[in-house]
Amino acid sequence: MGHLRSTIIGNFISNLHEHLGGKVVRINYLGDWGTQFGLLQVGLNMSNYTDEMIKHNPIQLLYQAYVTANQAAENDSALGAKAREIFKSLEEGSFADIKKWENYRKYTVDELQRIYKRLGVTFDEYEWESMYSTVQIKSVLDQLEEKGILKSEEDGRKVVNLDNNRRATLVKSDGTTLYLTRDIAAALHRYDRHSFDRLLYVVENGQNDHFTALMGTMKQMDLPWAERMRHVKFGRIRGMSTRKGSVVFLKDVLDETRDLMHKKQLESPSISTAEEGEIKVRISLQGDTGTKLQYTHCRLYSLEQNCGAQLPTECDPSVLQETEAVLLVVEVARFDEVLNKSHEELEACVLVSYLFRLCNLTNQAFKVLRIKDQDPHIASQRLLLFHSSRRVLQQGMNILGLKPLNEM
Known part of the structure; x- marks a missing residue:
């Protein structure tokens, strides 16, 4: 559940860049x-x-x-020592059960893809931290030493x-590497593959010091693209700890939400009326929620399907x-400006606030701008406004x- 925010925010940023004409590579770094x-x-040895x-529940x-x-x-402090010993053997490539480890990774990706599909999220690449173990990043460490950066x-x-x-610290006293070391190698690898214009890390705010260190190191390496790296921060979900066993699984949240919404649908069925295709939904529409966005979209779609008017080929402002x-026309015209601001700030809230205001103005216009039984020219121009x-x-x-x- 803690990774839900990074997934949703990263998906928004990717969609936004693609909408604005950018070429995006979506990477899930595990x-x-x-x-x-x-x-x-x-723990696996203990759990049997x-x-x-x-494979079925990775x-x-x-x-x-x-x-x-x-x-x-x-x-039992011996278990900590055993864990360090196992990791050292993993880094050196001598871990006896490496094939099992590779299977676990495959099972994990398969499960993640099933969950992401439910969210409408896809990734172009899955990367693993283990791609950058001591053997793979030796050249990176050599480069840092040659430049006099690594002491x-x-x-x-x-x-x-x-x-x-x-x-x-990039290398511990026992010779094993750290997350920062592998992130440096990963950034170099990504630039070699993609020659990116921007490299965005969507990670919670608790990792701010890590990314400050990462970007500070990359700048010391005199890489011209180091300035193009950016940490997109967001708040941490409190009260969750992997070590203490207090996390909530995303699959469970999605299942519970699905079941709850299904129950509410059964208790409060939708009722459609013929008048201009207006949809009355007996669910709570108080406040700014995703339901409000969906409701407004359904209402507009139904209007287009049932009002009887035809979309014109040209706009005639004189009848609007x-x-x-006027307020709705102005708000529709602000869309590109809002997208550019969202792009500049990398903040979904800019777009979200705009869409809620658009819904409010649309629903206000519904009360005044009738289409049924109106002059055909006026009706078609009003329909064009609602269509837009x-x-x-x-x-x-x-x-x-x-x-x-x-429909809802």
Whole structure:
């Protein structure tokens, strides 16, 4: 559940760039490296899960194994040492069960793709932190040393000096690498493959120091594209801890939401009326919610299908002089401006606020701008205005990752 925000925000940013004509490569970078994954293997050894069990429920069982190991390690320091030993063997490529590890990764991606499909989210590439182990990033470390960026400490660590008298460790005293080291290698690898204009990391705000260190190191390497890297931050969901076993699984949230909405639909069935195709939905529309966006889109779609008027080939502003019509025209015309601001700030809330205002003005216009039994020319011009409003609403919802409904 903690990764839901990064997925939704990243999907919005990708959709926005694509809508504005950009070429986007969506990468899901999955952590499968570090001492914590040595601890995960300890938990798997303790849990006795079969390969078949993990194949059918990978995310939850791997998580449970990790929690089991963490709880046991609190009272047994030897387990922590064992985890470090396992991770060292993983980095050196000598881990005996590496084939099982590769299977676990495949099962995890298969499960993630099923969940993302429910959200309408796709990725072009899945990357793994383990792609950048000690063997793979030796050339990167050599490059850092040649440039005089990487310094050796008395305890065997290798560090980089950053601004404000900060230091960042890239290689631990036992020779294993850290998340920052692998992120440097990953950034170099991505530029080699994609020659990007922008590299956006959509990660919660708690990782701000990490990305400050990453980008500070890349700039010291005199890479011309280092300035194009940006950390897109968002707030952390409080009260969740992987180690303590207090996370909520996204699949469970989606299932519960689906069941709850189905129950509400059965309790409060939709009622359609023939008058201008207006849809009356007996559900709560109070406040600005996704339901409000869907309701307005359904209402506009139904209007187009049932009002009896024809869309004109040209707009005639002279017959759209009502205050409600003028306000709606102005708001529809602001769409490109709003998208550019969202693009500049990388903030979905800019677009969301605009769409809610568009819905409010559209629903106000519904009360005044009648179409049925009106002069055909006036009716067609009003229909064109509502059609334009629906097209903008539809595009905005698609950018946000919402599938516009035609009926509720």
